[in-house]
Amino acid sequence: MDPESARALFATARVARLASVGEDGAPHLVPIVFALDGDLLYSAVDHKPKRTRRLRRLANIAAHPRVSVLADHYEADWTRLWWARADGVGRVVEAGVGVEFERAVAALVARYEQYAGQPPAGPAIVIEIERWSGWSAAGEVAFRSYSGAGG
Numbered sequence: 001m002d003p004e005s006a007r008a009l010f011a012t013a014r015v016a017r018l019a020s021v022g023e024d025g026a027p028h029l030v031p032i033v034f035a036l037d038g039d040l041l042y043s044a045v046d047h048k049p050k051r052t053r054r055l056r057r058l059a060n061i062a063a064h065p066r067v068s069v070l071a072d073h074y075e076a077d078w079t080r081l082w083w084a085r086a087d088g089v090g091r092v093v094e095a096g097v098g099v100e101f102e103r104a105v106a107a108l109v110a111r112y113e114q115y116a117g118q119p120p121a122g123p124a125i126v127i128e129i130e131r132w133s134g135w136s137a138a139g140e141v142a143f144r145s146y147s148g149a150g151g
Contacts (some may be wrong), residue, residue: 006134010084011070020060035107041127042104044120061090086133095122
């Protein structure tokens with residue numbers, strides 16, 4: 001799948017999985033919601049219950065900024081399976097520090113109605129995507145059937 005198709009499919013997903021690496025070299029994988037702005041991906045720490053706001057993903061990105069984010073689609077009809085991956089360099093942006101945090105929150109609020117009344121308080125994760133890749137069981141047929149869905 002070409003990078004533009006992978007990015008377009010990725011954009012249709014409502015959730016993805018963020019893969020980072022800890023200081024000890026151990027992989028860490030968590031589901032995230034996200035918003036895209038060109039080749040920037042935004043995610044943020046929000047109000048959903050968490051054991052702590054000192055999340056491992058934030059420490060991992062600070063220690064090793066190279067990350068991957070995977071979005072996929074599964075259903076019983078295996079001709080409609082696909083995955084798309086964004087590989088890049090992440091950074092943590094604290095609330096109230098520059099305009100980048102506000103851009104991240106605005107993009108997330110625009111994409112997820114759940115944030116309308118309670119926007120993420122942060123920090124935010126900003127990933128500069130360097131490489132898009134993907135696969136679909138039906139090739140371009142799958143891409144055409146999913147492009148424009150979601151957003």
